[in-house]
Amino acid sequence: MAVKTADAGLEERWRDILSVHARTMCEIDRVLHPHGLGASDFEVLDMLASAAPEEGEQCRVQNLVGRVHLSQSALSRLIGRLEKDGLVERSVCAEDRRGVFVTLTRKGRDLHAEVLPLQRDVLARMLSS
Numbered sequence: 279m280a281v282k283t284a285d286a287g288l289e290e291r292w293r294d295i296l297s298v299h300a301r302t303m304c305e306i307d308r309v310l311h312p313h314g315l316g317a318s319d320f321e322v323l324d325m326l327a328s329a330a331p332e333e334g335e336q337c338r339v340q341n342l343v344g345r346v347h348l349s350q351s352a353l354s355r356l357i358g359r360l361e362k363d364g365l366v367e368r369s370v371c372a373e374d375r376r377g378v379f380v381t382l383t384r385k386g387r388d389l390h391a392e393v394l395p396l397q398r399d400v401l402a403r404m405l406s407s
Contacts, residue, residue: 339376
């Protein structure tokens, strides 16, 4: 019976994590919506903005897939929207023509800088307990 109790504790902790994640994502979506962004949009901009300087604020799409927690096709659609809005640019990797780089534009950097404090404030409020 101890296994059942341990399982119940794990299950409860897991549900708590999911609940905090869902509430936090909804709150990030809410505060970023007036700026035309959602939580996943921001995550892509944030990863590009924090890319190493020698990478020139660019990442391979393949490297973003595992970090953004979206499927390849969902990420591709998201990047397409960001590109249409002038926030990122896509380019083909010269060394590997199958690879695609995503680069933050000046407009993307400016918007990221504008909304970064909003996203960080949500994280501080939602995760401080």
